[in-house]
Amino acid sequence: MSYVLCLTSEKMHFYSTKRKSPNTDLKEAVLRGLPQDNGLYMPELIRSMPDGFFDSIDQLSFPEMSYQLAKHLLNGTIADEALKEIVYGAVNFDAPIVHLDKQYKVLELFHGPSLAFKDFGARFMARIMGHFAKTSGKTLYILVATSGDTGGAVASGFLGTPGIEVVILYPKGKVSLLQEKQLTTLGQNIQALEVEGTFDDCQRMVKSAFLDKKLRKKFNISSANSINLARLIPQAFYYINTFAQLKKAGRPLVFSVPSGNFGNITAGLIAHKMGLPVERFVAASNSNDVFTTYRDTGVFLPKTSVRTHSNAMDVGNPSNLQRIQDLYGNEVANIREDIIAHSFNDEQTLGAMKEVHQKYDYVMCPHTAVGYLGMKTYFEQNPESDAQGVILATAHPSKFLDIVEPTLKIKVDIPERLNCLRDRKKVATEVKPEYSELKAYLESL
Numbered sequence: 001m002s003y004v005l006c007l008t009s010e011k012m013h014f015y016s017t018k019r020k021s022p023n024t025d026l027k028e029a030v031l032r033g034l035p036q037d038n039g040l041y042m043p044e045l046i047r048s049m050p051d052g053f054f055d056s057i058d059q060l061s062f063p064e065m066s067y068q069l070a071k072h073l074l075n076g077t078i079a080d081e082a083l084k085e086i087v088y089g090a091v092n093f094d095a096p097i098v099h100l101d102k103q104y105k106v107l108e109l110f111h112g113p114s115l116a117f118k119d120f121g122a123r124f125m126a127r128i129m130g131h132f133a134k135t136s137g138k139t140l141y142i143l144v145a146t147s148g149d150t151g152g153a154v155a156s157g158f159l160g161t162p163g164i165e166v167v168i169l170y171p172k173g174k175v176s177l178l179q180e181k182q183l184t185t186l187g188q189n190i191q192a193l194e195v196e197g198t199f200d201d202c203q204r205m206v207k208s209a210f211l212d213k214k215l216r217k218k219f220n221i222s223s224a225n226s227i228n229l230a231r232l233i234p235q236a237f238y239y240i241n242t243f244a245q246l247k248k249a250g251r252p253l254v255f256s257v258p259s260g261n262f263g264n265i266t267a268g269l270i271a272h273k274m275g276l277p278v279e280r281f282v283a284a285s286n287s288n289d290v291f292t293t294y295r296d297t298g299v300f301l302p303k304t305s306v307r308t309h310s311n312a313m314d315v316g317n318p319s320n321l322q323r324i325q326d327l328y329g330n331e332v333a334n335i336r337e338d339i340i341a342h343s344f345n346d347e348q349t350l351g352a353m354k355e356v357h358q359k360y361d362y363v364m365c366p367h368t369a370v371g372y373l374g375m376k377t378y379f380e381q382n383p384e385s386d387a388q389g390v391i392l393a394t395a396h397p398s399k400f401l402d403i404v405e406p407t408l409k410i411k412v413d414i415p416e417r418l419n420c421l422r423d424r425k426k427v428a429t430e431v432k433p434e435y436s437e438l439k440a441y442l443e444s445l
């Protein structure tokens, strides 16, 4: 009996890492987001790209390469023409590499609309969801609670997607001016609710909506959660595009990934499984060091997160650990072979920002600086390595002006695509932190 052969001739299915929920198709995995057993969805089979793909990869454009990877990974789940449109629409900005020197390279993932790598995931997820909403014929409502950052990527990702209405809940007075503008000025199918409360209130209100069976009968609702598989998949593309750009040097690659919820590095591991040659991954984290401890000791102890300067990585219980463990047969010894882990405190992070600025005249955001430290430690511990060290730059430094400017004593320009929102008029509906207010709002739409 060959189960594998059966699988390859059929559409790709997705299983839960906890294996207590039934396998599903892509539509359900994406629209549901989380399996009922609280695991995370993974593709049933991650096959290597066909022979020759990596040999001639440098002849493909970034969107074309991404399309071929998506087609291979999703294996007939979405018709070719539709998938091509989805991928070309999502991957419509570049991920250039800056060569600091022979060893250190920076992969700039912040050239999308919200200036962070999360744009890749948000844009792809929006288009996949739009595709399924179109075939269902019923408006799909996406409810998002945000503390600021994710909301911007999600809002611009979904902007103008037919069949989808996005409702963003954010805590009044607790997001920065530009973050608020990203949530409240786009118009079209993006609505903002300014909640007189905290981020936790916003999250609770969204959760209540999902638990409200009556409401769900009336409305087709879904979330744009960060652990949605559709956000992970497109992140594998830029690792492989990096290989295409650096291949001609003929030296192996090490990726250092500033990590919080460990989605970004998981995407790299998926790319590796699809055949991308990688010498090592470095999981670089801030003082929230549960993964580093896990890798070193084999014991995983979630903690309450602590606040740091790289606050998008302040995660005390990284949800994607389940996916990593699953990819490595739940053996920490296997994980250790591919992934090194290091953690750095705020003082070290600011020191790294200064060092990189002095040495290379390059400005890093605090998250990227943690990635730099991870890479530096790797080279110190592996002096014989001839690798090209690729640091993933996860956000543009202008997103963290309050840290970058005083640390480096410079003025950082805000890219026009963000700065132009400054003069736009904010449109938001103020609500009390009660579920009944969210419900009334949805019913009024």
Ligand SMILES: *Cc1c(COP(=O)(O)O)cnc(C)c1O
Pocket: 116, 117, 118, 149, 258, 259, 260, 261, 262, 263, 264, 265, 312, 313, 367, 394, 395
């Ligand atoms: C989200 C985020 C991270 C962490 O990425 P994970 O996929 O959660 O590990 C790092 N840097 C920035 C700027 C982010 O926004």
